[in-house]
Amino acid sequence: MDAVIYAGSHRKGGNSDHAAELLQEGIRRAGGNAAIHFVRDAHILPCIACGFCDKTKSVTHKKRCAIAHKDQAWELFEPIFTARTILFASPIYFYHLPSRLKTWIDRGQQFWQAHMDKEPWIAELPQRKAHAVLVAGQPSGEKLFEGARLTLKYFVQNFNMALDEPLALRGIDSVGDLIKRQDFESRIIQYAERVWNESH
Numbered sequence: 001m002d003a004v005i006y007a008g009s010h011r012k013g014g015n016s017d018h019a020a021e022l023l024q025e026g027i028r029r030a031g032g033n034a035a036i037h038f039v040r041d042a043h044i045l046p047c048i049a050c051g052f053c054d055k056t057k058s059v060t061h062k063k064r065c066a067i068a069h070k071d072q073a074w075e076l077f078e079p080i081f082t083a084r085t086i087l088f089a090s091p092i093y094f095y096h097l098p099s100r101l102k103t104w105i106d107r108g109q110q111f112w113q114a115h116m117d118k119e120p121w122i123a124e125l126p127q128r129k130a131h132a133v134l135v136a137g138q139p140s141g142e143k144l145f146e147g148a149r150l151t152l153k154y155f156v157q158n159f160n161m162a163l164d165e166p167l168a169l170r171g172i173d174s175v176g177d178l179i180k181r182q183d184f185e186s187r188i189i190q191y192a193e194r195v196w197n198e199s200h
């Protein structure tokens with residue numbers, strides 16, 4: 001089992017993409033292996049609240065969402081089931097996660113429903129941890145990371161994961177700002193090394 005990193009920015013080559021690469025490097029240094037998935041590259045339709053996942057009981061998890069066959073949300077969900085741990089690297093947009101990442105997370109309603117129904121394919125997943133590096137342009141704002149943190153916390157709970165305290169980095173705005181901050185780069189690598197070492 002490997003680690004899976006979800007990169008949430010709509011901006012290719014930006015700060016959180018770099019953070020994702022640093023997480024991957026930290027895991028590699030600790031002896032692990034991590035794949036990065038760029039959520040912006042996936043075609044993701046919004047949850048339409050059709051209620052299908054509420055009404056459906058399924059033995060195979062893929063059949064619980066009415067629009068699963070129409071987009072690539074499932075390709076991103078699938079690695080979570082077997083990953084040793086998952087990590088997010090995302091910017092803050094208007095005090096929250098970028099819309100594509102949030103759209104994908106909303107599609108996780110099917111897992112919340114299956115979890116509530118105690119379906120074994122999800123209820124019996126092993127207890128694991130999830131992690132996040134969040135970057136924001138503003139140097140201040142007491143609750144700058146709170147919306148993103150809570151959404152990630154409740155999303156990963158569906159997969160029997162507990163969200164570790166995110167590494168929240170402020171004052172990182174223009175492309176290249178993170179590369180200029182060696183202290184932040186080191187903290188991300190160390191965070192990932194710890195994540196991997198504590199994940200087994």
Ligand SMILES: Cc1cc2nc3c(=O)[nH]c(=O)nc-3n(C[C@H](O)[C@H](O)[C@H](O)COP(=O)(O)O)c2cc1C
Pocket residue numbers: 009010011013014015016017090091092093094095096135136137138139144172173174175
């Ligand atoms: C649509 C949008 C909304 C943003 N909202 C916030 C915000 O609420 N607070 C903040 O500190 N920075 C905000 N930012 C700045 C980004 O968090 C910052 O530029 C970050 O470094 C972008 O990461 P990236 O390079 O990985 O895309 C926003 C940026 C965009 C594009």
